[in-house]
Every structure is written in C-alpha cells, then in structure tokens.
Amino acid sequence: MWDLVSTWYHEGVPGHHLQLGAWAHRAAQLSRYQVSIGSVSATTEGWALYAERLMDELGHLRTPGERLGYLDGQRMRAVRVVVDIGMHLGLRLPAGTGHAGATWTPELGRAFFGARSGSPAAFVDSEVTRYLGWPGQAISYKLGERAWLRGRDAARARHAAEGRDLDLRAWHTAALGLGSLGLDDLEGELARL
Structure with missing residues (x-):
C-alpha cells in the first residue's frame, strides 16, 4: 500500500499521463513514427521513473511510508x-543467492525475484513471464531514468557555465516536447535544452 503514491507519480502526473498528454499536444510537430508506433520503452518508462525521483527530490513523498514505498519500487x-x-544471457547466479553457479532459468528467476523483492507470488510469476516475452524491457526503465538524469545534469552544468540557473519547469516542458527518442538522441537533446 505504501507504493501507491510513487505509483501515482509514475503512472499519472508527472509520469505517463503528463508525458503522453504532452506528446498528443505536440503531435503535429512530432514525426509520424513518434506519434504512431514509435514509443521507445526506455524513454517512456525512463521518464516515469524520473518523475518518481523528481517528486522525491521536490519533497512530495511526505511520510516515511511514502518514501519507503518509493524505495521499495526502486529495489524491485x-x-x-x-x-x-x-x-536472457544464460549467466550463472552469483555466490550468496542460494544457487551459486547455477544457470538462470525462469524458475530460478522467480525464486530470486520473490526472495529479493518481497512481492506476492502471482506478481513475481507475471513479471518473469513478461521478461521472457519482452527481453530488455524491464531494463529499459532504469536505463531510461539514467538518461533523463544525465541529460538534466548536463543541462544544469551548461546553464551554470553560462551563469544561469536551469529553469526546471521550462526544461521539463521542452523535454517532454521532444517526443519519444532513442536514448543517445534523448540524452543529447536534453543536454542542449
């Protein structure tokens, strides 16, 4: 239950709802690819994780329970x-996992995920099944978040070098106006805003 606030920020405002609304508003300025099938998972999910972190940075996770819910989501x-x-790479499990040296299987993935996330078995099963059907999508959340953070940090540094503060609200508006981009393009464009 503690994760509901950070989930709201992820799925609602300033997360996906705001992001997709901004893209719909700017549809005439975006490419046909971006408006139809061109959603890059790392850009989309990265923004939503960035939105969660932003709300924490801005002090909107007000209770210890809300902050714990956010951190639990990060752990997951x-x-x-x-x-x-x-x-997906058929790697061996590391020491300390209870299965050191064994090759990853869906069963070991479920056991590892369940033991380390504290999630209910039905959720664990659903997550592992999703990973099997969509390789790399689960990773895209964190890769995307890191690209958004690096882009913001680079923009802040550029503004500071010019003797200006970064107007975060204006930066977010311009950033969301870019639409869905691949991560290299996204990070570069974010740095230039």
Missing part, C-alpha cells in the same frame, strides 16, 4: 534488471 526495479539480464 533493480531486481528486475538482474533477473532479465541473467535469464
């Missing part, structure tokens, strides 16, 4: 990365 996303990469 970290576990996702490990399981997704391990299963």
